[in-house]
Each structure stands twice: as C-alpha cells, then as structure tokens.
Amino acid sequence: MPTGTILVADDDAAIRTVLNQALSRAGYTVRLTSNASTLWRWVSSGDGDLVITDVVMPDENIFDVLPRMKKMRPDLPVLVMSAQNTFMTAIKASEKGAYEYLPKPFDLKELTSIVQRALEEPKRRPAVELDDAGEGMPLVGRSPAMQEIYRVLARLMQTDLTVMINGESGTGKELVARALHDYGKRRNGPFVAINMAAIPRDLIEAELFGHEKGAFTGAQNRSSGRFEQADGGTLFLDEIGDMPMEAQTRLLRVLQQGEYTTVGGRTPIKTDVRIVAATNKDLRHLINQGLFREDLYFRLNVVPIRLPPLRERVEDIPDLVRHFFAIVEKEGLPAKQVDQSALNLLRRYRWPGNVRELENLVRRLAALYPQDVISENLLEHELSQPSVSSMEEETAETVNLGGSVERYLAGYFDTFGDALPPPGLYHRILREVEYPLISAALAATRGNQIKAAELLGVNRNTLRKKIRDLDIQVMRSTR
The missing domain is CATH 3.40.50.300 (P-loop containing nucleotide triphosphate hydrolases)
Known part of the structure; x- marks a missing residue:
C-alpha cells in the first residue's frame, strides 16, 4: 500500500477536492492549501514527501518559489500543473527543478502513477538553471499531442x-x-x-x-x-x-x-x-x-x-494563426485577425502542407488583402487555389486518371476519322503525358530535381535526361 504525505497547492477548490479524493483512495495522506505562502511554510518545516502545485497562485508564482524549495529540500519531488499549456511552461517547470509537468486538464490515473513513481525511484539530480531570456515561443500549440511533445522535450534538455x-x-x-x-x-x-x-x-x-x-x-x-x-x-x-x-x-x-x-x-x-x-x-x-x-x-x-500533422491537431490552429499574424505584423505588415466562421473553415481544411502551408497562407492574407478581419468567403477563395503543398500531395498519391486518359485517346483517334494516326503514336502520347507530369513535379518541389525524382519514383539521372530531351524549363529552388 502506498504511503507518504502529499502537499497539494491550487487556488481552484474543485481541483483540490478531486486530488484529495483520488490520492486518499490511493493510500496517501493529503494536505491542501490555496496559496503559495502556506505551501512554502509546510516545505520549510520539513513536511510532506511530495508536492503537487499549480503555477499561478493568488499570492505568488510557483516558479519564484520552486528554486527556494529545491535549494532547501533538493530531494523533494515537485509536480507542477498549469492551464498555461505552452512549450515555455514545460521548459520552465523542468529547469526550475520540477519532477514532472502536467497540463490541465490532467488524467487522474496518470497523475497517481507519476506520484507513485516519484516516491519510489531514486532521487534525481538537481536541475540546471536556465536563463529566462524572454517569452519567445519556438513551438506553438495546446493540443494533447503537442503537450506530450513539450514534456518529452523538457526531459531531454539537459x-x-x-x-x-x-x-x-x-x-x-x-x-x-x-x-x-x-x-x-x-x-x-x-x-x-x-x-x-x-x-x-x-x-x-x-x-x-x-x-x-x-x-x-x-x-x-x-x-x-x-x-x-x-x-x-x-x-x-x-x-x-x-x-x-x-x-x-x-x-x-x-x-x-x-x-x-x-x-x-x-x-x-x-x-x-x-x-x-x-x-x-x-x-x-x-x-x-x-x-x-x-x-x-x-x-x-x-x-x-x-510530430503530428496539422490535421491531427486542428485545435491548435487559432493559436498558430495568431502567432503567425503577430510575426508578420512585427515584419511591417498590417495587423489582421480571422473571424469565427473563417477559423471553422481552417479547422475543416486538410492541410497537406501542414504548419508551413498555414504560415504561408497567413502571410498571403496579411500582404494581399486590405480587410482587417478575414472572412470565411475570402478564405474559401484562397483555399480553393492550388498550392505547392496540394500539388505535392496530388502528385505523390495514386491518382485515378484512367477515365480522362481514355477520353483523351478517344478524342485523339476521332480527329483522324476512319484513318489511323501516323506511326510513332506511343512516343507522341508518352511525350504529351511526360511533359506536364514532370513539369508539375518540378513545380511542386520548386525546381528541386532530387525531390522531383523521388516524387516521380525515377532515377535522378533519368529525370535530368527527360528534362533535357523535353526541353523543360526548371525553376530555381528558393528553399
């Protein structure tokens, strides 16, 4: 049976109640408080075997208290919870000495498992302090998939x-x-x-x-x-x-x-x-x-x-859109926002080009349209335009062209009536198919012949010969 005293600090009474019930059923003694000062008094008095605490408390931010806790009691495991589910929150929790970071809402079964592991395993090394050099967000998203990535990254930093x-x-x-x-x-x-x-x-x-x-x-x-x-x-x-x-x-x-x-x-x-x-x-x-x-x-x-594709974390799209609009605004483009109907459309879109495609869309909206608020109708027009990403997807997937090819050939033979076309039909048709196919692959990869060859499934030297024989103009890659 698990034993130990758990100190719980959270200004939300409902969370305190839920944690008290779950941890008490698991066999632990639980002490509850709604502020950081009481938690600090308990810790400094030597009470408790493990701490579970929210970040933002009424009297103090726990990240200001945590270094003092770790200095006084370096072997005391501290589990940090937060509704501010950002990459920087996870990193700060790790660098300030937390044993684990849990985004709210959390899974009770997972939390009790972490508590048990923290109390049973050998004491961890003290964390290395990280300079707090600003709130820049290298990664954006609050979805469960991104939260797990933040937690993994926080464990790997040192x-x-x-x-x-x-x-x-x-x-x-x-x-x-x-x-x-x-x-x-x-x-x-x-x-x-x-x-x-x-x-x-x-x-x-x-x-x-x-x-x-x-x-x-x-x-x-x-x-x-x-x-x-x-x-x-x-x-x-x-x-x-x-x-x-x-x-x-x-x-x-x-x-x-x-x-x-x-x-x-x-x-x-x-x-x-x-x-x-x-x-x-x-x-x-x-x-x-x-x-x-x-x-x-x-x-x-x-x-x-x-890393999950954007279609698996569509709940992150509003945060990403705001993030990219903030970036382009700093670059000198006008401030804009997206209305709710437009956001709903963005959530329904498949995003074959993932976050990069979304960023390019935001830049295009900021640069080309005078409206301060982007509407659903405007977005429908933009998303209906073929993009590099959608071309990549369409070329990379198996496309059923059978019907269109048959119609093309039937029309081709009809132009000759009862007569047959001149000899060399195979190579003429092949050339007419190859030219647009290779051109589309090169356009999708922005002129990168290595990627175009991979996309087409041909040898790079074969592709180069085809480009030369068909006299295809290759666009220089800007990537």
Whole structure:
C-alpha cells in the first residue's frame, strides 16, 4: 500500500477536492492549501514527501518559489500543473527543478502513477538553471499531442541523447531540433543544420566531414565539415533517409567511436556534438529495401519523437494563426485577425502542407488583402487555389486518371476519322503525358530535381535526361 504525505497547492477548490479524493483512495495522506505562502511554510518545516502545485497562485508564482524549495529540500519531488499549456511552461517547470509537468486538464490515473513513481525511484539530480531570456515561443500549440511533445522535450534538455524526429513535410522538425539546442545545455555552442536531400550525393561526405586539399577534383583548399563547425553544439541532420550508404557507414563510426576523418585525411579527429536527425520517410521501409543501415537506425533512434500533422491537431490552429499574424505584423505588415466562421473553415481544411502551408497562407492574407478581419468567403477563395503543398500531395498519391486518359485517346483517334494516326503514336502520347507530369513535379518541389525524382519514383539521372530531351524549363529552388 502506498504511503507518504502529499502537499497539494491550487487556488481552484474543485481541483483540490478531486486530488484529495483520488490520492486518499490511493493510500496517501493529503494536505491542501490555496496559496503559495502556506505551501512554502509546510516545505520549510520539513513536511510532506511530495508536492503537487499549480503555477499561478493568488499570492505568488510557483516558479519564484520552486528554486527556494529545491535549494532547501533538493530531494523533494515537485509536480507542477498549469492551464498555461505552452512549450515555455514545460521548459520552465523542468529547469526550475520540477519532477514532472502536467497540463490541465490532467488524467487522474496518470497523475497517481507519476506520484507513485516519484516516491519510489531514486532521487534525481538537481536541475540546471536556465536563463529566462524572454517569452519567445519556438513551438506553438495546446493540443494533447503537442503537450506530450513539450514534456518529452523538457526531459531531454539537459541530456546529450540522440534524437530522431519523424514527421511529414511542414510539421516543424527543424523548430523542434532548434528548441532542443536553444534550451538545452549546449545552447552556448553552435547549431548547424544540413539537409541531405539538398546536397548532391557525391558531396555529402565532404559536407559532413570536411576535406583535405587535393582530396578530389576541385578541392583546392582544406575545408571544414559540418561536424567540425558544430563542435560543442548540435548537428541537425535533416532528411536523414536521403543519406547515401557510404556516408551512413562513416556516420555510424562517428556515433560509435566519437571520431571521424576528413575526406582525403588520415588523422582521426575527435568530435563533441549532439546529433538530432529528422525524416519524413519510413526508415524501416528503407531498411527492408537495403537503402538504410539498420545499425545506424538504432544508433539514431535513441529517443524517437513523432510530430503530428496539422490535421491531427486542428485545435491548435487559432493559436498558430495568431502567432503567425503577430510575426508578420512585427515584419511591417498590417495587423489582421480571422473571424469565427473563417477559423471553422481552417479547422475543416486538410492541410497537406501542414504548419508551413498555414504560415504561408497567413502571410498571403496579411500582404494581399486590405480587410482587417478575414472572412470565411475570402478564405474559401484562397483555399480553393492550388498550392505547392496540394500539388505535392496530388502528385505523390495514386491518382485515378484512367477515365480522362481514355477520353483523351478517344478524342485523339476521332480527329483522324476512319484513318489511323501516323506511326510513332506511343512516343507522341508518352511525350504529351511526360511533359506536364514532370513539369508539375518540378513545380511542386520548386525546381528541386532530387525531390522531383523521388516524387516521380525515377532515377535522378533519368529525370535530368527527360528534362533535357523535353526541353523543360526548371525553376530555381528558393528553399
């Protein structure tokens, strides 16, 4: 039977009652208060084995009291609850020394489980104090899915554990990686990012590890790689699923032994970096195809984090819209807001481009429309326009073109009456299909031929030959 005294501090009488009933049934002795001063008196007198407290109290913010509690009684577990369910609340709770952070409303079963674990497990190390350098919000959202991510990130801040972030394009994988760096113990070191899909495959090793003078044609001087640039900080490996096998082997050696050699070099170089990787692909599927090393996967996937697509957290859309409008207003664009009917429409939309698509929409609304309040009718017009994100989705999915192709061919043959078309029909039709298909893929990827080839499922060299043969004009990528 569990034993121990739990000190509960919350100015909401209903929450005090619920916690008292649940914890008493579980076998604990419970003491209740509605203010921080009484809680501090109990703690300073040595009372209680665990504290459960709200953040905003009538007389004092608990984040101002918590450091004093931890200094006086470093082994006392403190569970912090808050209705201010933001990323910064979770981070502050962790950095001020809280054992755990729980967003309101909370699950009673989960809370009692955390209480039991906190009282049974060995006492934790004291937290490292984080400088409170403003209230900037790197991550936005109060949905249950985002709350869980905040809690995971808060636990990881003072570690060097390797993290694998998985999520669709546009969900904010680099924002999560930056948050891990900016609020972690390596925040005073560099944050270096490299996108594997944006670099020619034969140059990735040189980009990662650097190269010596004369290592290959065009290497006229020694060049540092991203590992050297990120020393003492964080290296973010975006689109890790696009890393070629040769580079995977070298990366595995770095993770296993903590050292690497430059391309063309012989002397091992020690490295001190935290690795955060990200992908929008199923790495397990790539492993089965022989395109990704399983041992590297296990080295990278120490702590997996899945970022939900926006369609799975539509309750965050109002906060995100306000956040993006605030950003564009600071950039000099006029202040705007969205009425309730327009917000309802945004919640119903599927968001194939995720948060990035929403941000682009907000910027477009702020820049192009004079209205101070965005209506549903205006949004319907904007969302009906084809976007890069919707083109990506339509091209990537299997589209049933059978009916339209049959109608096209029937009309084509009808133009010749009883006669047959001239020879070479296969290649003429193929050209007429290939040109718009490849053009659409290049438009969807903003001219990125590597991504376009992946989207189409063809070899990159094959795509380049098709572009040349069909005389397709390629738009320069602005990403």
